[in-house]
Amino acid sequence: xxxxxxxxxxxxxxAFDFFGCLGLLRLPDVYNRLQASTKxxxxxxxxxxxxxxxxxxxxxxxxxxxLCIIFLILTTPVSAxxxxxxxxxxxxxxxxxxxxxxxxxxxEGEA
Amino acid sequence: xxxxxxLFIVGLLVWLLLSWPADTQHLLVGIVxxxxxxxxxxxxxxxxxxxxxQIRRYLWLLYYLPIFLWECIKANLxxxxxxxxxxxxxxxxxxxxxxxxxxxxxxxxxxxxxTLTPGTLTVDIDQERGFxxxxxxxxxxxxxxxxxEIVVERFERxxxxxxx
Numbered sequence: 001x002x003x004x005x006x007x008x009x010x011x012x013x014x015a016f017d018f019f020g021c022l023g024l025l026r027l028p029d030v031y032n033r034l035q036a037s038t039k040x041x042x043x044x045x046x047x048x049x050x051x052x053x054x055x056x057x058x059x060x061x062x063x064x065x066x067l068c069i070i071f072l073i074l075t076t077p078v079s080a081x082x083x084x085x086x087x088x089x090x091x092x093x094x095x096x097x098x099x100x101x102x103x104x105x106x107x108e109g110e111a
Numbered sequence: 112x113x114x115x116x117x118l119f120i121v122g123l124l125v126w127l128l129l130s131w132p133a134d135t136q137h138l139l140v141g142i143v144x145x146x147x148x149x150x151x152x153x154x155x156x157x158x159x160x161x162x163x164x165q166i167r168r169y170l171w172l173l174y175y176l177p178i179f180l181w182e183c184i185k186a187n188l189x190x191x192x193x194x195x196x197x198x199x200x201x202x203x204x205x206x207x208x209x210x211x212x213x214x215x216x217x218x219x220x221x222x223x224x225x226t227l228t229p230g231t232l233t234v235d236i237d238q239e240r241g242f243x244x245x246x247x248x249x250x251x252x253x254x255x256x257x258x259x260e261i262v263v264e265r266f267e268r269x270x271x272x273x274x275x
Contacts, residue, residue, distance in 0.1 A: 016187055023194040031246045032203055035232050036190055042227060043187045063131040077226035077233070078219075084234045084246060088205075095203060 002054050009051030016044030029095040030087045038080040046072060113160035115153030119145050159214075162274075171272045178269070182228040189230060193248065204250040205234060208243050208259040210267060217274035224266045231262055 023036025049065040049072075056062035122145035130137040162168060193201055212218050215238075222233040222243065230248035237243075245262055252258050 016191065019187075019191040019194050023190060026194055026199065027201070029203075031205075031232065031234075032201060032248060035230065035246070035248050036194055038226060038232065039183075039186050039190050040194075043183055058131075060131050063128050067125070067128050073227070074223070077223035080226055081222060081233050081235075084232060088234055094205070 002057070006051040006053075006055035009047050009054060011051075013044045013047030013049075013051060016040045016047065018044075020044060030092050031084055031094065034080050034084055038076055042072060042076045114157035115149045117157045117160050117163050118153040119149035122148055168273050171269055175266075175269045175273065178265075179224060179228075182224075182265075186228045186230065190248070200249075202249045203247065204253070205244055205246050206250060206253060206258045206262075207255050208245055208263050209255060210241050210243055210259075210263055212267065212271060212275065213241075214274055217270055220274060221263070221266060221270055224270070225262060228266075 017040065020037050020040030023040060024033050027033050027036055046069045049069050052065045053062045056065075123141050126141040126145060127133050127137070130141070157163075193199060210218070210221060212221055218236060218238065222236060225231050225233050225243070225245060232246040232248075234244045234246050243263070245258075247258075247262070251261060
């Protein structure tokens with residue numbers, strides 16, 4: 001039973017990882033690509049790790065995969081934030097279809 | 112002193128989970144090293160240790176987790192839909208939202224939650240004035256107040272009870 005559930009979780013995770021990579025290729029600029037890669041890849045990888053935990057049970061590897069989920073959820077948004085902020089500060093433009101850029105407006109007001 | 116104890120417990124717990132299954136050797140090494148690390152760096156990491164003893168914060172955290180997980184799954188389906196749709200229905204932009212959270216932990220968790228939920232990604236924080244700059248894949252409203260309502264408020268109410 002746990003094996004079947006685990007395989008389902010791993011399958012769903014692989015699908016989300018695939019969508020994340022697809023988004024990385026299709027979306028137009030750095031910020032949109034970060035959206036796809038942070039969200040889909042986080043949940044996808046967490047789902048794969050949870051599937052591994054279900055299949056292995058509370059063994060050494062199973063518990064480690066649970067810990068990995070916690071670290072992943074805590075660290076992915078931080079690195080995404082760092083990349084987005086770094087990109088904006090070093091002058092990477094938003095895609096031309098973007099509607100509004102309050103960050104740029106505010107920074108120009110200060111300078 | 113309290114903050115050192117908190118860091119000691121957290122460090123020991125993570126170590127024991129990493130070295131699972133626990134035995135005497137691992138436990139002894141863990142206690143020695145967690146004690147040393149907590150003694151050296153406890154005051155740097157944990158600034159408000161009294162918060163850890165209030166039970167209702169943990170209950171709010173338990174209440175927060177399923178909401179967060181549900182939003183996270185919705186976010187994934189939303190982004191996946193936008194990615195596979197042939198016309199790519201995106202409408203991106205960076206909006207400014209307000210927050211009333213003040214503590215660093217609270218702001219960090221708010222920014223992380225925003226990043227992991229539907230179509231939003233925190234770009235920068237202005238801690239003094241309480242503004243977050245959020246990249247939104249589908250901008251519904253450019254106005255500061257309205258955007259705040261949509262993006263921030265569903266988490267802010269709960270996070271305030273956990274971290275403030």
